[in-house]
Amino acid sequence: MKQVHYKVRGLILRFIDLFYPLFRRFMTLQMFRYAACGGSNTLFNILLYYITYHYVLHESILDLGFWAFEPHTAAVFLSFCCTFPIGFYLSMFVVFQGSYLKRRIQLWRYFLVTLACLFLNWLFVKLFVEVFHFYPTPAYMLTVVIVVLFSYMAQRFFTFKGNKALE
Numbered sequence: 001m002k003q004v005h006y007k008v009r010g011l012i013l014r015f016i017d018l019f020y021p022l023f024r025r026f027m028t029l030q031m032f033r034y035a036a037c038g039g040s041n042t043l044f045n046i047l048l049y050y051i052t053y054h055y056v057l058h059e060s061i062l063d064l065g066f067w068a069f070e071p072h073t074a075a076v077f078l079s080f081c082c083t084f085p086i087g088f089y090l091s092m093f094v095v096f097q098g099s100y101l102k103r104r105i106q107l108w109r110y111f112l113v114t115l116a117c118l119f120l121n122w123l124f125v126k127l128f129v130e131v132f133h134f135y136p137t138p139a140y141m142l143t144v145v146i147v148v149l150f151s152y153m154a155q156r157f158f159t160f161k162g163n164k165a166l167e
Contacts, residue, residue: 012094037090038087048083052075117150128143
């Protein structure tokens with residue numbers, strides 16, 4: 001299994017690093033890897049959301065007996081369940097290599113940062129649209145910029161603390 005892990009990690013790193021020379025003047029290698037991995041995982045999340053909402057849930061309420069979820073909420077949760085472990089793997093083994101923290105600590109911290117990012121997304125969109133009266137799409141775009149910056153700093157200095165590789 002370790003051989004598969006190292007092979008997959010090597011392929012991902014070679015592919016991502018292939019495009020780094022185009023961005024070398026604008027960001028560090030670590031930042032570029034973070035953007036590439038996070039962006040890819042985000043696109044995958046959106047694709048999963050779309051498929052789950054339209055084709056798995058058929059735009060219908062998900063009734064678990066003890067709780068019923070609106071289809072848009074259930075699709076967020078189900079797509080999150082798929083992309084969370086992928087995002088953690090990419091962050092730990094591709095972007096932030098060499099942290100001295102134990103993996104279970106990293107996983108817990110990654111989960112906390114992810115929850116904080118979900119909350120910040122909700123908070124800033126609500127603030128920009130309802131308080132500052134921005135149009136929803138530009139409000140969301142500004143929110144993404146803020147949350148991505150927060151996420152990168154939190155992952156680098158909290159979740160995968162002690163990482164000196166690629167700094």
